[in-house]
Amino acid sequence: MSAAGRQEAGAPAGRRVADWFDGRLGTHTLGRKYLRKVFPDHWSFLLGEICLYSFVILILTGVYLTLFFHPSMNEVTYQGSYVPLNGIRMSEAYASTLDISFDVRGGLLIRQIHHWAALIFIAGMLMHMMRHFFTGSFRRPREVNWLFGWTLLLLGLFEGLFGYSLPDDLLSGTGMRFVDGAILSVPIVGTYLSFFVFGGEFPGHDIIARFYSLHILVIPGIMAALVVAHLILVVYHKHTQFPGPGRTERNVVGAPFMPVYLAKAGGFFFLVFGVITLISAIATINPVWSYGPYRADQVSTGAQPDWYLGFAEGLVRIMPGWEITVAGHTLVLGVLIPIVVFPLLLVLIGVYPFVESWITGDRREHHLLDRPRNRPVRTAIGAAWISLYLVLLAGGGNDIVATRFHLSINTVTWAVRIAVLVVPVAVFAATRRICLALQRRDRELVLHGRETGVIKRLPHGEYVELHRPLSPAELHTLTQHEQPRPLEAGPAEDANGVPRPDGRVPRLRARLSRALYGDDAQIPKPTAEEYREAHRPGEPQPGEPRPGERPAGERLIGAPSAVERRDGGAGPTDG
Numbered sequence: 001m002s003a004a005g006r007q008e009a010g011a012p013a014g015r016r017v018a019d020w021f022d023g024r025l026g027t028h029t030l031g032r033k034y035l036r037k038v039f040p041d042h043w044s045f046l047l048g049e050i051c052l053y054s055f056v057i058l059i060l061t062g063v064y065l066t067l068f069f070h071p072s073m074n075e076v077t078y079q080g081s082y083v084p085l086n087g088i089r090m091s092e093a094y095a096s097t098l099d100i101s102f103d104v105r106g107g108l109l110i111r112q113i114h115h116w117a118a119l120i121f122i123a124g125m126l127m128h129m130m131r132h133f134f135t136g137s138f139r140r141p142r143e144v145n146w147l148f149g150w151t152l153l154l155l156g157l158f159e160g161l162f163g164y165s166l167p168d169d170l171l172s173g174t175g176m177r178f179v180d181g182a183i184l185s186v187p188i189v190g191t192y193l194s195f196f197v198f199g200g201e202f203p204g205h206d207i208i209a210r211f212y213s214l215h216i217l218v219i220p221g222i223m224a225a226l227v228v229a230h231l232i233l234v235v236y237h238k239h240t241q242f243p244g245p246g247r248t249e250r251n252v253v254g255a256p257f258m259p260v261y262l263a264k265a266g267g268f269f270f271l272v273f274g275v276i277t278l279i280s281a282i283a284t285i286n287p288v289w290s291y292g293p294y295r296a297d298q299v300s301t302g303a304q305p306d307w308y309l310g311f312a313e314g315l316v317r318i319m320p321g322w323e324i325t326v327a328g329h330t331l332v333l334g335v336l337i338p339i340v341v342f343p344l345l346l347v348l349i350g351v352y353p354f355v356e357s358w359i360t361g362d363r364r365e366h367h368l369l370d371r372p373r374n375r376p377v378r379t380a381i382g383a384a385w386i387s388l389y390l391v392l393l394a395g396g397g398n399d400i401v402a403t404r405f406h407l408s409i410n411t412v413t414w415a416v417r418i419a420v421l422v423v424p425v426a427v428f429a430a431t432r433r434i435c436l437a438l439q440r441r442d443r444e445l446v447l448h449g450r451e452t453g454v455i456k457r458l459p460h461g462e463y464v465e466l467h468r469p470l471s472p473a474e475l476h477t478l479t480q481h482e483q484p485r486p487l488e489a490g491p492a493e494d495a496n497g498v499p500r501p502d503g504r505v506p507r508l509r510a511r512l513s514r515a516l517y518g519d520d521a522q523i524p525k526p527t528a529e530e531y532r533e534a535h536r537p538g539e540p541q542p543g544e545p546r547p548g549e550r551p552a553g554e555r556l557i558g559a560p561s562a563v564e565r566r567d568g569g570a571g572p573t574d575g
Contacts, residue, residue, distance in 0.1 A: 173294025314395030
């Protein structure tokens, strides 16, 4: 045996295994490159991890439930541990759900963990996408990753709907009747689609088996592939980070993946798993035994879908029952319009990065995040979208609101109809104004420093509050952001006096750009000259008057700064 062979034979077992894999898969090179990948640290980044860990929990608990669930609509007579339903005819799907809840060891806990994890998974995805939206991390080069996340959210909505319908209880069956009504409202092909989906006249005999295949195989497979692709792109593009000293578009400041980030991520996974398990152990969700088996001639009182589809039901509940006849076909607008608006609300989120890129003409790569206050219009759009979602969610439970608050359901419905038109506009205007006010506050802090609460009496008897200048790190954070100028519309005619065929598009683009970056959409940050003027060496400290001037610290609350020039410029640099 050669010396190298003897040395290899005497090496520890772990090293020999690592060498075996490295010789065949190149794991050492990959590990050296990616295990030391740097990840920034911020609490909002945990939202994405909550989504990932909830998805893992869903897979684990779903595999366990699959072993005991029977996706069949064949009728059986229940004889099980839940005595109130003994002797009742029901589908095998519902009977097996009861068996999981009462007869399988740990079955009820696993069912509830699965359901709670689904709710948290979708909530986490929505919050995660809103974090990306408000901070602008969807910009180049992450548009494709944004679409991956948006597709995951859309698939998650339907995955939750299919899983919610599998027990075949009265509550989920009522939701299926709602889905059937939406399908039937599609002009011309609605009846054909209904027969195709349900395998005949509603409710048919195949819908549970079909939803089961979609729920455990097709959609989870697509989602798992998208999650992997999403994570690969995160590593490839580098992680975004919030602005701060030492952070640029070309670097990432944080901790390496191995061992720091990996240890923190592992601990956070068990924390998420533990919290979901605790919630599932003490808070009952979807008690199917209380609703009974589904029957087409019955409906569950107070039927409500899970929260993530409540806004879709709200659209239907607040829509007037309009019907029109076109070419011999009856169009049920009371259902057709909501099922058209429902995907449009989601599509608005998906296409926004491309719309903003077209409006601004920005083709650069961005790795630093925006502070939401520095993009007032985008932040206002996101807040208005959320307010519309919440209003429609309240509309989806108009009967519950009416009974709990002893109101007329007609009053609640009309209030929601008005709120759908008024609240998003009001939220947009208020959010935009709040962002501008925060920008103005940042400008004041840069120029005049932070209030100390220390009151000083001046020689001529006036009392002023002393201000403490900001540190270089604070100055960098408040002034590093860019303030783009709006695009200008091109001439309506070319050099030869021929009207441009696309003349209207540039003007529209310029108007939209002005709405995003015009003078009334952002407060100019202090220029270097303004900062030096406010902090000239040898001048009195903030709060002390210059000769012949009023003290800088004596300003009315909310009054504009002494310098309010509208020209932009770079603020003071770090240090």
